[in-house]
Amino acid sequence: xxxxxxxxxxxxLEDPAxxxxxxxxxxxxxxxxxxxARPLAAGRYxxxxxxxxxxSASPSAWLSERxxxxxxxxxxxxxxxxxxxxxVGDRQM
Numbered sequence: 001x002x003x004x005x006x007x008x009x010x011x012x013l014e015d016p017a018x019x020x021x022x023x024x025x026x027x028x029x030x031x032x033x034x035x036x037a038r039p040l041a042a043g044r045y046x047x048x049x050x051x052x053x054x055x056s057a058s059p060s061a062w063l064s065e066r067x068x069x070x071x072x073x074x075x076x077x078x079x080x081x082x083x084x085x086x087x088v089g090d091r092q093m
Contacts, residue, residue: 001031002031002032003028003029003030003073003074003076003082004029004070004071005026005027005070005071005072006026006041006062006069006070007069008024008026008068009066009068009069012066012067015061015067017059017060018061018067020046021046021060021062023045024061025089026090027041027087027088027089027090028073028076029082029087029088030083030085031084031085032084034072037070038063038068039063040087041087045087046060046062076088077090
């Protein structure tokens with residue numbers, strides 16, 4: 001299965017969309033399709049407060065092509081094996 005590398009655009013880390021996520025580093029996602037990588041990342045790193053009724057939050061920055069680049073890579077740094085459907089951030093390696 002391909003591994004997708006999602007990398008936040010550093011110049012845009014102050015965008016309000018980042019307020020709803022506690023993590024803004026690079027991540028790697030093992031999933032079959034690129035269109036599944038962003039929602040998996042958003043689900044993994046979305047702040048739980050964004051799901052509280054009455055709390056308004058921007059859509060996750062991980063879903064934005066403007067705020068996060070994505071590319072297919074052959075491997076994760078350090079050679080870590082990532083199971084299918086799993087998201088790994090650089091702090092976890």
